[in-house]
Amino acid sequence: xxxxxxxxxxxxxxxxxxxxxxxxxxxxxxxxxxxxxxxxxxxxxxxxxxxxxxxxxxxxxxxxxxxxxxxxxxxxxxxxxxxxxxxxxxxxxxxxxxxxxxxxxxxxxxxxxxxxxxxxxxxxxxxxxxxxxxxxxxxxxxxxxxxxxxxxxxxxxxxxxxxxxxxxxxxxxxxxxxxxxxxxxxxxxxxxxxxxxxxxxxxxxxxxxxxxxxxxxxxxxxxxxxxxxxxxxxxxxxxxxxxxxxxxxxxxxxxxxxxxxxxxxxxxxxxxxxxxxxxxxxxxxxxxxxxxxxxxxxxxxxxxxxxxxxxxxxxxxxxxxxxxxxxxxxxxxxxxxxxxxxxxxx
Numbered sequence: 324x325x326x327x328x329x330x331x332x333x334x335x336x337x338x339x340x341x342x343x344x345x346x347x348x349x350x351x352x353x354x355x356x357x358x359x360x361x362x363x364x365x366x367x368x369x370x371x372x373x374x375x376x377x378x379x380x381x382x383x384x385x386x387x388x389x390x391x392x393x394x395x396x397x398x399x400x401x402x403x404x405x406x407x408x409x410x411x412x413x414x415x416x417x418x419x420x421x422x423x424x425x426x427x428x429x430x431x432x433x434x435x436x437x438x439x440x441x442x443x444x445x446x447x448x449x450x451x452x453x454x455x456x457x458x459x460x461x462x463x464x465x466x467x468x469x470x471x472x473x474x475x476x477x478x479x480x481x482x483x484x485x486x487x488x489x490x491x492x493x494x495x496x497x498x499x500x501x502x503x504x505x506x507x508x509x510x511x512x513x514x515x516x517x518x519x520x521x522x523x524x525x526x527x528x529x530x531x532x533x534x535x536x537x538x539x540x541x542x543x544x545x546x547x548x549x550x551x552x553x554x555x556x557x558x559x560x561x562x563x564x565x566x567x568x569x570x571x572x573x574x575x576x577x578x579x580x581x582x583x584x585x586x587x588x589x590x591x592x593x594x595x596x597x598x599x600x601x602x603x604x605x606x607x608x609x610x611x612x613x614x615x616x617x618x619x620x621x622x623x624x625x626x627x628x629x630x631x632x633x634x635x636x637x638x639x640x641x642x643x644x645x646x647x648x649x650x651x652x653x654x655x656x657x658x659x660x661x662x663x664x665x666x667x668x669x
Contacts, residue, residue: 327439329427335396336423344417349404354417357404361388396420448537453478488543495547499554511643516557518639522631523549523624530623542616549624556589556632564640574644578637593629597622
């Protein structure tokens with residue numbers, strides 16, 4: 324960890340005695356111009372131009388003391404200050420020259436002066452480094468008045484992206500719930516389908532823990548992909564179970580029949596996606612480590628969702644159906660599901 328700006332750049336501080344300068348007929352402006360012209364150039368304070376009489380091209384003319392004649396504090400003290408019609412006092416006659424220090428670079432962020440602290444996090448994930456920085460800032464206490472501490476750069480973008488992904492994951496679950504409720508015309512059936520989502524998240528976390536992978540942007544994208552496939556498999560099974568229920572089967576019988584009939588499609592879908600993600604999860608090739616968390620998250624989520632879809636989802640369906648069969652919420656008087664329910668209740 325280091326501070327990129329030099330905080331103790333050596334300087335020479337010139338403190339002008341205004342009273343003494345006035346007695347010698349020297350103004351502060353004249354002393355300042357003399358020092359700037361000697362240490363830098365008069366081009367910064369007094370721009371002068373000479374125009375060529377033949378070509379008419381102007382050229383900048385600057386007064387400057389040779390660098391070999393201005394190499395120490397004594398040379399600056401012996402610099403003459405030359406007012407018009409007055410003796411030639413030296414800088415030492417009207418000012419005090421002392422060594423000092425100043426920041427060698429001044430940076431700004433949105434017009435605010437900043438002091439950057441940078442560090443190399445090779446071999447460690449960025450999120451862990453960000454947590455350590457936050458802990459160090461808290462241990463340092465309240466910053467001085469008028470000062471603030473903020474994280475910028477890759478950490479800022481990472482935190483913003485992770486927050487967006489978390490919000491996107493929750494939004495995706497809510498949208499899927501609404502779509503399933505519209506499809507099945509039952510909130511209970513939609514919740515039964517989404518009951519596999521916790522298993523997907525647990526599988527993702529276990530896969531990341533076993534492989535030593537951090538929870539990052541790629542792994543969260545993999546979790547979202549796993550939830551999509553898990554919901555698709557759950558919809559496949561619950562749809563067939565509802566068909567068996569409308570055919571007159573008991574909830575347990577319908578759930579078992581749905582699990583048996585949809586066993587092969589669900590296994591084939593999950594196995595195909597897992598097999599396709601294995602090369603990505605191994606991280607082979609240049610830059611493979613960046614996309615490896617996505618593959619590992621998908622594999623862990625799909626393995627857990629497959630077990631939950633075939634083992635837990637039928638039981639959840641039976642529990643939901645025991646509270647009463649799903650009734651059609653359709654307003655269409657010709658809806659066959661509605662007529663079947665009316666006949667059953669009559």
